[in-house]
Amino acid sequence: MKTIILAGGSGTRLWPLSRDNFPKQFLKLKNMDKSIFQMSFERCLKLTGLDEIYIITNINYKFWVLGQIEELGYKFNEGHILVEPSGKNTLPAIYYAIVEIHKSGADIVAVFPSDHLIEDDDELTRVIKQGEQLAGDYIITFGVHPGTPHTGYGYIRPKEPLTIGYAVEEFKEKPDLQTAQVYVEKGYLWNSGMFMFKTDVFIEEVRQHCPEVYNAFQLSDINEVYNKTISISIDYGIMEKSGRAAVIPVDIKWSDLGSFDAFYEEFPGDENGNIAFHEVTLINSDNNLLYTDQDKAVAVIGAEDLIVVDEKDALLICKKGYSEKVKDVVNKLKSNNDPRADFHLTTYRPWGSYTILEEGFFYKIKRISVLPGKKLSLQLHHHRSEHWVVVKGTAKVTVNSSVNFVCSGESTFVKSGYKHRLENPGKVLLEVIEVQLGEYLEEDDIIRFHDDFGRAETDDARSDLSSSYVKKLLLPEIKTKQLELTSSFDASCT
Amino acid sequence: MKTIILAGGSGTRLWPLSRDNFPKQFLKLKNMDKSIFQMSFERCLKLTGLDEIYIITNINYKFWVLGQIEELGYKFNEGHILVEPSGKNTLPAIYYAIVEIHKSGADIVAVFPSDHLIEDDDELTRVIKQGEQLAGDYIITFGVHPGTPHTGYGYIRPKEPLTIGYAVEEFKEKPDLQTAQVYVEKGYLWNSGMFMFKTDVFIEEVRQHCPEVYNAFQLSDINEVYNKTISISIDYGIMEKSGRAAVIPVDIKWSDLGSFDAFYEEFPGDENGNIAFHEVTLINSDNNLLYTDQDKAVAVIGAEDLIVVDEKDALLICKKGYSEKVKDVVNKLKSNNDPRADFHLTTYRPWGSYTILEEGFFYKIKRISVLPGKKLSLQLHHHRSEHWVVVKGTAKVTVNSSVNFVCSGESTFVKSGYKHRLENPGKVLLEVIEVQLGEYLEEDDIIRFHDDFGRAETDDARSDLSSSYVKKLLLPEIKTKQLELTSSFDASCT
Structure with missing residues (x-):
């Protein structure tokens, strides 16, 4: 069988x-x-x-x-x-x-x-x-x-x-x-x-x-x-x-979890029919499903029969019985080319995952998690520099021909135009906070030279489909200052 | 008069x-x-x-x-x-x-x-x-x-x-x-x-x-x-x-904006009585006030007479007519010593402000904005190192006796135990992404030596009242590795 x-x-x-x-x-x-x-x-x-x-x-x-x-x-x-x-x-x-x-x-x-x-x-x-x-x-x-x-x-x-x-x-x-x-x-x-x-x-x-x-x-x-x-x-x-x-x-x-109404039926409620997965302050509220972020203070007052789904980049509030309409929301987002229809802030890759923490003018902050023994592709960006602070584990960092180990609590960075590779040589998860800087921060600014997962040879736009979660920066009409980066590559593990 | x-x-x-x-x-x-x-x-x-x-x-x-x-x-x-x-x-x-x-x-x-x-x-x-x-x-x-x-x-x-x-x-x-x-x-x-x-x-x-x-x-x-x-x-x-x-x-x-019901009355609604300040997808929904984050995709389906206030660290959903109960929510948070009763993620200081972007295990990420001509106090932390990436403006950074200018696109860091000072010598806002690392990341790990705002001499706990927004880290039972930091102070403005 x-x-x-x-x-x-x-x-x-x-x-x-x-x-x-x-x-x-x-x-x-x-x-x-x-x-x-x-x-x-x-x-x-x-x-x-x-x-x-x-x-x-x-x-x-x-x-x-x-x-x-x-x-x-x-x-x-x-x-x-x-x-x-x-x-x-x-x-x-x-x-x-x-x-x-x-x-x-x-x-x-x-x-x-x-x-x-x-x-x-x-x-x-x-x-x-x-x-x-x-x-x-x-x-x-x-x-x-x-x-x-x-x-x-x-x-x-x-x-x-x-x-x-x-x-x-x-x-x-x-x-x-x-x-x-x-x-x-x-x-x-x-x-x-x-x-x-x-x-x-x-x-x-x-x-x-x-x-x-x-x-x-x-x-x-x-x-x-x-x-x-x-x-x-x-x-x-x-x-x-x-x-x-x-x-x-x-x-x-x-x-079949075919809608939030079906979803609702899968969980036992409290004595007022409310379903919550983290501490929520409920006052005069009955029969609500509260699927919210554990790091958030959530309060619901006087509400009935609501389905509330709160994620960092999206909030849905839906009256029970109306959950068939969720697809209309998604269709509307899609028609606006809104990436939140298709992508989460966290993107999974063969080597681990990254989560966008903040996007600002000319910068973007990501938390990158690299699985033990895995490495990202050897790559190069034309338009951005990347500053890495290792918050967990040890990173093996290759920049052009130099290889260094960067430990928890240490930082390093990669200038735009430099070939580089991030790797987790260790036995525990590697976590890196990356601050990207540059006038163009889209995922398609990547040239891959070698990749463990066969992505160097494939069409990058396709293999990177899942990572285009970024709002296009509105470039100001002024000529932007070319970012000058100094080298501070001096990390050594003790 | x-x-x-x-x-x-x-x-x-x-x-x-x-x-x-x-x-x-x-x-x-x-x-x-x-x-x-x-x-x-x-x-x-x-x-x-x-x-x-x-x-x-x-x-x-x-x-x-x-x-x-x-x-x-x-x-x-x-x-x-x-x-x-x-x-x-x-x-x-x-x-x-x-x-x-x-x-x-x-x-x-x-x-x-x-x-x-x-x-x-x-x-x-x-x-x-x-x-x-x-x-x-x-x-x-x-x-x-x-x-x-x-x-x-x-x-x-x-x-x-x-x-x-x-x-x-x-x-x-x-x-x-x-x-x-x-x-x-x-x-x-x-x-x-x-x-x-x-x-x-x-x-x-x-x-x-x-x-x-x-x-x-x-x-x-x-x-x-x-x-x-x-x-x-x-x-x-x-x-x-x-x-x-x-x-x-x-x-x-x-x-007097004495409650969200009064708040609601201050704004004109659309033809269905909905009040929103950013694009929101509304389906079969009437008479709602949606005070939500502009960076978030928000959808409301089949809801009536709701007041929704969504901030990065807190979400309130309140039926119109019940807004007197909001104080009960706050009282409950206070009784739990929940800092979200009292503090936002952004804290304003005489020199500018900082916003907590992410708190993780042994690290914290802040966006620090320093007003032109202002400087933070000359200070020292026993338990954390600070990595700074300048994303806007130019920083004047003092570490012990050395003074350096760090420009947009450059980074530097300060070891724990080092006296340091961050200053905006320029004419535009200075924005710095700070990654703090250490086994203790509370705001009260600060020793002030000199301060433009008279805070060096005052009781630090009091002048820092507004900055204690942090969840206490649960220290693991294992002895934590002392973080070893290497020096990479080599920034010079061109």
């Missing part, structure tokens, strides 16, 4: 928590020490070994996937991370992995979204293992017993029972409340988006019901495949058409 | 905009280029010359007063800033100034709060000048024609007309709505807290009606005076008892 994790989904319905550059699967919720992706990954490990897991994602999320698996303590086979050239909905994504897996022969495969919250892993894996016996003949979907007549989920209507589960009579779109109540009474199940089948059965179903996808994947180049394939979901492309659809009920606590 | 500005009031009813260390009079509202104090000061200048203005405040606000007057372009006589040793309500504050003014002979005095918003300065000063003729015989208060039956203000019931204005029949406490409606119908006036009288008349009234205050001020030492005097308002101590109370109506747009 193999497992597939779908980790390429973008989505902004939980903006500003999730953004295009940081979808919800990679989010660590405030009360959890693992991300939703990490929990999905560990769930797969209950079904299969590390080498039996395949992950579908895109190039922007690949380092998230790798980093979050590494953080769990696993060394993952990069060949099992399949990178889609573009997003074409779930059917091509799943089929891409199925074709890969099938190359080594027919096998049973379980497919999981990476962005759903599931509390009962053991019950789910027990049911999946039991269901394996159906996988030779059926395309199995798992149907969650509805806890409530939820209007945010699709429903599955079961037909006659099989040895386990049921044949599927019909898939139902998200209903209104009244219809949902009828569905629940009649024993319909929530459509969870989890599947199981044998690769050869699935390939045959795709050939038969979705030849556009099947034919595209006959091409050898994956870019051409994705240029050619249509964009289509597995539900619409296969499940609703196949005569082999089966549903196995599972009795688990499950949520 | 003389004018007195009462600028010692603290108050947290507009928290988190105003805090104990930064009361609302010094606040520059988002759509105004002057603070409420500055507007009050310029109003006085329409009545009297610069040398006829007296300001009552306390030691913590003195540099605010001086700084904000300097910012208006005036050189103010520091002897006219009377510093109260403690707050004893309005009567002792006013009487302190009256006694000072009366030393040069009897004179007419107009008294103004510094924290009220008035739109019609010219009309007010016209009425005050007209009213001068009553000042020889009456203690005059100015009564604002009520625009609405406001329940947040006290009312004055006029008696028989005088040559101008009326004798006062009675002062009324804040009424309920029904009573307020009756008051408005009967022609009562809002009690504005502005007064005018002759010094000798006032002194005699205080002697007669409030001997506790009169007698205390017979002492020569102001600290003893304030130890002895009772705490009492001018309304309760004099106005309500005096047979000489008169009220002159003024027809002006006036607000």
Whole structure:
């Protein structure tokens, strides 16, 4: 048996928590020490070994996937991370992995979204293992017993029972409340988006019901495949058409976190129905979700049914029941080319991460965290100098031909035009406060000479897509003074 | 004629905009280029010359007063800033100034709060000048024609007309709505807290009606005076008892900004009644006040009648009609010794200001702004080193016996235990990003050797009261590594 994790989904319905550059699967919720992706990954490990897991994602999320698996303590086979050239909905994504897996022969495969919250892993894996016996003949979907007549989920209507589960009579779109109540009474199940089948059965179903996808994947180049394939979901492309659809009920606590209203339902409130993750002063306030910064003093007075999400660069206040409109906010930001639609202040890189702390006129301050043993690319900036103060760990700093070690409490800097490299030679996290100065501080002022992660040869604009979070500085009409930098490179570790 | 500005009031009813260390009079509202104090000061200048203005405040606000007057372009006589040793309500504050003014002979005095918003300065000063003729015989208060039956203000019931204005029949406490409606119908006036009288008349009234205050001020030492005097308002101590109370109506747009509900009324809303000062995404939302950070993406969905005040270190969400409860929030923070009750992230000093940008484990980042020609004290820290990156202007940096100029784009640092001084020798603002490192980063790790502002000799804990905004670091149980710093002092301006 193999497992597939779908980790390429973008989505902004939980903006500003999730953004295009940081979808919800990679989010660590405030009360959890693992991300939703990490929990999905560990769930797969209950079904299969590390080498039996395949992950579908895109190039922007690949380092998230790798980093979050590494953080769990696993060394993952990069060949099992399949990178889609573009997003074409779930059917091509799943089929891409199925074709890969099938190359080594027919096998049973379980497919999981990476962005759903599931509390009962053991019950789910027990049911999946039991269901394996159906996988030779059926395309199995798992149907969650509805806890409530939820209007945010699709429903599955079961037909006659099989040895386990049921044949599927019909898939139902998200209903209104009244219809949902009828569905629940009649024993319909929530459509969870989890599947199981044998690769050869699935390939045959795709050939038969979705030849556009099947034919595209006959091409050898994956870019051409994705240029050619249509964009289509597995539900619409296969499940609703196949005569082999089966549903196995599972009795688990499950949520797709598809909106803040769904998000709200996942946490227990206090006696007034308020949900907070840090100390908040609440007066005459009921049934609010307060997802706020732990470093901030937050007070709520006389408010009811609010969802408040406060991040350093964005604030959302949304009345319960209105969270479908969050996507309109994101669309508006996107139409204004506002980077906060897509990016957080923290950007993750293969070597670690950086967070923008402050942007001023001609300067920018970042906190840079470099993982043990990792190094940034050997690079050069034409328009900015960089001052580095090491606040944790030890940095190995190369500037042109000189190499120095800069320890915690020491500082150094790099003139514009100098080749330089920042590296963490140690065993603990390296933290550096960087003050950039110059008349142009965008991330695209970078020339890479050597990079551990293959970025020197790639198109910089693309590999740096995630770092363009910066407001364009309005250059004044006066000729700016060329910044003169003096050398103060004299650091030596004792 | 003389004018007195009462600028010692603290108050947290507009928290988190105003805090104990930064009361609302010094606040520059988002759509105004002057603070409420500055507007009050310029109003006085329409009545009297610069040398006829007296300001009552306390030691913590003195540099605010001086700084904000300097910012208006005036050189103010520091002897006219009377510093109260403690707050004893309005009567002792006013009487302190009256006694000072009366030393040069009897004179007419107009008294103004510094924290009220008035739109019609010219009309007010016209009425005050007209009213001068009553000042020889009456203690005059100015009564604002009520625009609405406001329940947040006290009312004055006029008696028989005088040559101008009326004798006062009675002062009324804040009424309920029904009573307020009756008051408005009967022609009562809002009690504005502005007064005018002759010094000798006032002194005699205080002697007669409030001997506790009169007698205390017979002492020569102001600290003893304030130890002895009772705490009492001018309304309760004099106005309500005096047979000489008169009220002159003024027809002006006036607000005491006594709560966020009052604050709300001061700004025009859009067609849905929403008030915002920066771009905000509003969906299905009406009648909200959004006082938020211009650098933040803010979205409000489905919300009504909310007051939202978002600062970097604090967030308030308050339903209209509940803003009286803001003081309970502040009291709760105070009872937790939370510095955010009292301090902002920006602290103003006689030489300029600093803003805390980030606090981490063993480090802190500040942006320091030094006014042209000003310098910080010559000082020393036992527990921290300081790395300085100049991002604007030129710094003159003294470390032990060496003096260097550090220009924009250059950096330097100061080891712990080294005497140092930061100075702006230039004509433009100096901006420095400071990264502090050490095992103890509180403001009280400072030894001052020389200070332009007399702080070397004073109790440091007191003069530094406003800078104790720091969370105590939880020191780990391990012995911390002593930070070794290398010297990189090699900056020279070209």
